[in-house]
Structure formats: structure tokens, C-alpha cells
Amino acid sequence: MCGIVGAVAQRDIAEILVEGLRRLEYRGYDSAGVAIVDADCNLERVRRLGKVQELADAIETKHVHGGTGIAHTRWATHGEPSEANAHPHISGDIAVVHNGIIENYEVLREELRARGYVFESQTDTEVIAHLVEWERRTSETLLEAVQKTAKQLEGAYGTVVVDRKDPERLIVARSGSPIVIGLGVGENFLASDQLALLNVTRRFIYLEEGDVAEITRRDVNIFDLNGAKVEREVTESNAEHDAGEKGKYRHFMQKEIFEQPTALVKTIEGRVTKDSVITDSIGLHATEILNKVEHVQLIACGTSYNSAMASRYWFESIAGVSCDVEIASEFRYRKFVTRPNSLLITLSQSGETADTLAALRLAKEKGYMSAMTICNVAGSSLVRESDFAFMTRAGTEIGVASTKAFTTQLAALLMLVVALGKQKGTVDKALEAEIVGEIHKLPKQIEAALNSEKEIEVLAEDFADKHHTLFLGRGEYYPIALEAALKLKEISYIHAEAYAAGELKHGPLALIDADMPVVVVAPSNDLLEKLKSNIEEVRARGGLLYVFADEGAGFVSDETMKVITLPHVSEITAPIFYTVPMQLLAYHVALIKGTDVDQPRNLAKAVTVE
Numbered sequence: 001m002c003g004i005v006g007a008v009a010q011r012d013i014a015e016i017l018v019e020g021l022r023r024l025e026y027r028g029y030d031s032a033g034v035a036i037v038d039a040d041c042n043l044e045r046v047r048r049l050g051k052v053q054e055l056a057d058a059i060e061t062k063h064v065h066g067g068t069g070i071a072h073t074r075w076a077t078h079g080e081p082s083e084a085n086a087h088p089h090i091s092g093d094i095a096v097v098h099n100g101i102i103e104n105y106e107v108l109r110e111e112l113r114a115r116g117y118v119f120e121s122q123t124d125t126e127v128i129a130h131l132v133e134w135e136r137r138t139s140e141t142l143l144e145a146v147q148k149t150a151k152q153l154e155g156a157y158g159t160v161v162v163d164r165k166d167p168e169r170l171i172v173a174r175s176g177s178p179i180v181i182g183l184g185v186g187e188n189f190l191a192s193d194q195l196a197l198l199n200v201t202r203r204f205i206y207l208e209e210g211d212v213a214e215i216t217r218r219d220v221n222i223f224d225l226n227g228a229k230v231e232r233e234v235t236e237s238n239a240e241h242d243a244g245e246k247g248k249y250r251h252f253m254q255k256e257i258f259e260q261p262t263a264l265v266k267t268i269e270g271r272v273t274k275d276s277v278i279t280d281s282i283g284l285h286a287t288e289i290l291n292k293v294e295h296v297q298l299i300a301c302g303t304s305y306n307s308a309m310a311s312r313y314w315f316e317s318i319a320g321v322s323c324d325v326e327i328a329s330e331f332r333y334r335k336f337v338t339r340p341n342s343l344l345i346t347l348s349q350s351g352e353t354a355d356t357l358a359a360l361r362l363a364k365e366k367g368y369m370s371a372m373t374i375c376n377v378a379g380s381s382l383v384r385e386s387d388f389a390f391m392t393r394a395g396t397e398i399g400v401a402s403t404k405a406f407t408t409q410l411a412a413l414l415m416l417v418v419a420l421g422k423q424k425g426t427v428d429k430a431l432e433a434e435i436v437g438e439i440h441k442l443p444k445q446i447e448a449a450l451n452s453e454k455e456i457e458v459l460a461e462d463f464a465d466k467h468h469t470l471f472l473g474r475g476e477y478y479p480i481a482l483e484a485a486l487k488l489k490e491i492s493y494i495h496a497e498a499y500a501a502g503e504l505k506h507g508p509l510a511l512i513d514a515d516m517p518v519v520v521v522a523p524s525n526d527l528l529e530k531l532k533s534n535i536e537e538v539r540a541r542g543g544l545l546y547v548f549a550d551e552g553a554g555f556v557s558d559e560t561m562k563v564i565t566l567p568h569v570s571e572i573t574a575p576i577f578y579t580v581p582m583q584l585l586a587y588h589v590a591l592i593k594g595t596d597v598d599q600p601r602n603l604a605k606a607v608t609v610e
């Protein structure tokens with residue numbers, strides 16, 4: 001999705017803006033641009049279709065200098081990817097960048113046309129530029145013009161405005177699209193994601209909904225929705241400075257897959273003792289809230305939805321609490337009945353997914369007992385708007401394909417389930433000690449799963465020339481199959497479907513032939529014999545099988561079935577463990593196919609628009 005960077009400094013800021021955009025590249029974009037003003041009120045705009053590097057080269061060639069500027073990476077929503085549609089957009093002396101969608105842009109555009117404004121792009125953003133220019137004519141300050149403009153905008157926006165004639169000031173407004181201000185010494189910055197600024201500062205202020213801020217080199221003044229001056233908390237970021245670096249890895253996705261043991265250690269740390277879950281570590285008043293919970297409603301999108309699906313088995317079988325899971329974009333537009341004492345839990349890596357955020361806001365009006373989020377980004381909208389947050393500590397995830405966020409979400413969910421079960425009396429001391437013991441073993445077990453990489457690399461050759469793949473699992477391995485299919489399709493562009501194996505004979509069996517590999521997640525458990533029957537159904541129809549199992553499952557490779565044998569792990573944590581070989585499979589198939597692993601086509605990292 002789109003990214004924003006801005007700076008007001010005494011030094012030249014072109015490099016800071018470009019580096020900030022580079023750090024946001026992972027979010028997905030199609031074009032990029034900057035507008036920089038120098039002390040003599042000269043404004044230079046440079047925009048390029050394609051990669052940030054092309055913009056950087058153009059800035060260098062044009063010798064663009066200045067201490068105040070705004071920059072943007074665009075992910076097309078209104079109008080094709082083109083230089084004309086790239087931000088910043090300019091109207092007179094005003095230049096604007098914008099994330100989000102202005103829903104009433106058509107009405108505004110007609111009004112502005114009637115006032116004589118000529119539109120040069122197909123974007124919704126251009127109305128902001130013209131509106132600010134219009135309001136500036138009758139406002140004492142740029143701040144006032146932006147405040148008046150903000151009142152006329154419907155939809156979601158994070159927007160930054162610079163006025164060529166007022167070169168030491170940026171005005172930024174936030175409504176539905178995140179903006180963070182980075183505090184420097186004698187210089188200040190802003191961005192849509194703190195990651196963009198970690199090379200220049202660690203001190204951040206997150207704007208709240210409806211805030212408008214005026215940023216100069218020395219001051220940051222923030223005004224709320226009603227125009228009243230407000231103070232917002234300054235937070236010190238402990239995000240890793242090198243989060244934007246690949247290090248020894250070829251791709252961020254590969255790095256993030258291999259970071260999973262550490263990410264799990266961090267997520268577990270301080271939340272469990274040797275043999276128990278520390279309920280208070282789950283969040284403010286967690287003990288009191290969990291005590292009252294009679295139902296759990298999980299809401300998420302994409303990979304986060306798959307982790308929610310997997311955890312449903314745990315909520316009901318371990319904690320004995322009924323649990324529903326729903327895709328956020330469905331939930332938010334459906335008339336639903338809120339169950340008594342229902343705990344709403346949103347799951348999200350980014351904490352900014354528009355549908356999940358909208359679902360949370362809706363649920364808060366609908367009488368949920370409490371709204372909790374399991375999230376990976378501190379200070380994100382979901383974290384700030386939920387009653388309490390249980391943070392995964394996966395570290396910054398850059399690859400569009402989510403990996404370490406998924407496994408850490410599952411670890412967090414498992415700890416939550418145990419805490420809930422304790423309150424409900426369904427988890428006794430012995431069971432708690434057993435599950436916590438398995439949670440402690442998990443990071444080492446994931447390391448062992450990573451050791452299967454070489455074998456999976458070879459296996460990936462069989463998939464690279466295929467057009468379709470089927471993933472099968474039963475019980476909590478069905479969501480793991482869903483996640484495996486999502487990973488493969490998004491980075492290799494191979495069509496991949498996942499089915500609960502028992503559903504095969506209700507339709508998907510018709511698809512089976514030697515051209516469609518069938519991957520089965522088959523650890524030894526109570527459902528193994530049932531799964532073996534499903535495997536035979538595939539084999540009898542000439543299907544090619546790839547079975548991921550432990551030694552105890554008793555599979556042997558032959559001409560129709562390749563068995564990938566993994567170490568045995570406890571049934572409790574096996575869904576997390578079996579995710580890792582699936583991630584490696586998707587990664588290696590994509591490598592062979594030569595796709596853009598970290599920024600697959602048409603996708604964005606944080607989906608901040610509907």
C-alpha cells in the first residue's frame with residue numbers, strides 16, 4: 001500500500017526521503033515521487049513510475065536540494081499506475097501526498113472544476129491539493145487551510161501538505177490512515193510507518209484519529225478533531241535498526257522464516273514460567289476479563305485469519321469455550337448477533353488492516369464484553385483502539401508473505417487459550433504444565449523443521465511447472481493447509497487450494513490427475529487413519545502425493561507418494577511446527593519460478609484500504 005515520508009530540516013533532505021521510501025518498499029507500490037522546497041521557496045517535484053531507485057536516480061540527475069519535503073510510494077486505487085497519477089499532486093503553491101481513499105472525491109472534484117480548477121490526474125488525492133489551495137486563499141495559515149479541508153473529506157486519509165511560499169512547515173492530517181511523527185534534534189520527520197525513520201530517530205509520536213499537526217524544525221503542534229491543541233505521548237521505539245536489511249539472506253521472506261525460533265522465544269518470554277502461563281502478562285485486567293468470558297469471536301484477514309482458524313480448535317478443545325472465526329470484510333457488513341459475555345479478538349500483523357479495524361470499531365458498538373487484539377506492531381491503530389493488546393514480538397515483518405507473524409500469533413493464541421482454560425477450570429495444573437512445557441520446546445523444534453530446507457528445495461522442483469496444487473489436512477491441520485496454499489499462491493502465482501481432507505469426495509476429487517500435486521499435512525494423531533483413507537482416494541485416481549509426516553505416521557515413499565519425514569512433536573504444538581516446511585516449500589517454488597518473492601505482483605504488505 002502507499003507510503004509517506006516527510007522531513008523539515010536544515011540539511012538537504014532528499015536522501016532521507018529516498019531512504020525512507022526504500023524502507024517502505026516492502027508495502028508494495030507502483031510509482032514514487034517527492035516534492036522538495038528550498039529556503040528560497042523553489043519547489044521541485046520529481047515522480048517516476050516503477051522502483052524507488054529510478055526516482056533516486058532522477059533526483060540525483062536533477063540535483064534536487066532543499067530542507068523541507070514530502071515523498072510517497074503509490075499503490076494505485078484511483079487511476080492506473082502512471083507518472084501523472086503518482087504523488088505529490090500540486091495545486092498552485094501547494095503540494096500534497098496522501099494514503100487512503102477519499103470517498104466523496106467525485107462530488108468534490110465537480111465543485112472544484114466549477115471553481116476553475118483543472119485536474120491533471122485520475123486520482124482522488126488531487127482534490128485534496130486543490131481544496132487546500134482554495135482554502136489557503138481565505139485562511140491565515142496553512143494549518144487553518146488544512147483543518148478546513150479535512151472537514152470536507154470523507155473516507156480514510158493520512159495526508160501531508162507543503163506550501164512553496166512557507167518552506168519551513170509541513171501540515172499533516174490523519175483520519176483512518178496511520179501517521180507517525182519522528183522527533184529529531186533541530187529537525188523533525190513524519191511517515192506512515194516508523195520503519196521509514198528508524199535511521200534518523202527512535203522517538204515517535206503517533207497521531208490519533210482526526211489529529212492535524214504542524215511540524216517545523218523546532219516544534220510539533222498537534223490539534224485534535226475539534227481544533228483544540230493536544231499533547232500526544234512520545235514513545236521510544238525499540239524496533240531493530242537493521243529491520244530493513246536482508247543480512248545474509250536472499251530475501252526478507254527467507255530471513256523471516258529463519259527468524260522464527262528467535263521470534264517465538266521473544267513472544268513467549270515473560271508470559272510463561274517453567275510450568276504456567278502468567279495471565280496478567282496477557283493484558284490489563286486480563287484475569288478479570290477472562291474469568292467472565294463465555295464466548296470468543298475471532299476476526300482477521302489473510303494469514304491472520306488462518307491462525308485464528310487454527311486456534312478455534314484449541315479454544316474449544318482445551319479451554320472449553322465456544323469460538324467463532326470470521327473474515328473481517330464479511331463480519332463488518334453482516335447483521336450479527338452478539339453472544340453474551342463475548343470477547344472479541346482481532347488478529348493482525350500490521351495492526352492497520354482496514355477491514356479488521358472497521359470490524360473492531362463496529363464490534364465496539366455492538367456490545368462485546370471486551371475487545372482484545374493480538375498484534376505485532378506497537379502503536380498501531382488496532383493496538384490503540386482495542387481495550388487491551390497481547391503483542392506478538394516477531395519483529396518487523398517486511399516480506400509481503402506473512403511467516404513469523406503467523407507462528408508467533410499461534411504461540412500467543414495458545415498461551416491465551418491456556419490462561420482462559422485456567423479461569424474456566426478446564427485446564428488443571430498438570431495440563432497447564434504439559435502445554436507450557438511444549439511451548440518452551442517450540443523454538444528448538446522450529447530450528448529442526450528449518451533443517452528440512454535442503455530436502456524441500458529438491459521437492460520444490462516438482463511444483464515449479466505445475467498450474468494447480470491441492471493442500472489437505474484434518475482438524476487443526478486444515479487451517480495449516482489453508483495457510484500453506486495462501487503462501488504458495490501469493491509468491492509463486494501457482495493456483496493453490498486447501499481442503500479439509502474429509503471434503504475431498506464432495507467435489508475436489510474431480511480435479512485429481514497427475515498434473516496437480518496434492519500436499520498432505522499428516523502428523524500422527526487421532527485422525528491419521530481417516531486421513532490415510534483420503535490419501536488412498538487420491539492415489540486411486542492417479543494423483544501425485546507429497547506427504548509431510550513424522551516417523552510414527554508410518555508412510556513410505558513410492559512412485560506415487562513422496563514422504564517428507566519430520567521429527568515427532570507434541571500434538572499441541574504440531575500445527576505451529578508443520579507450518580514451517582510449508583513456508584519453505586512456497587519459498588523454494590517461488591525461487592525456481594523467479595517471481596518477486598518479497599513484493600509479489602498486485603499485493604501490498606499492509607492493506608490499509610478496503
Ligand code: M6R
Binds near residue numbers: 400605
Ligand atoms: O496485517 P494483517 O495480519 O492484518 O494482514 C492481513 C492480510 O492482509 C495478510 O495476512 C496477507 O494475507 C498476507 N499477505 C499473507 O501472507
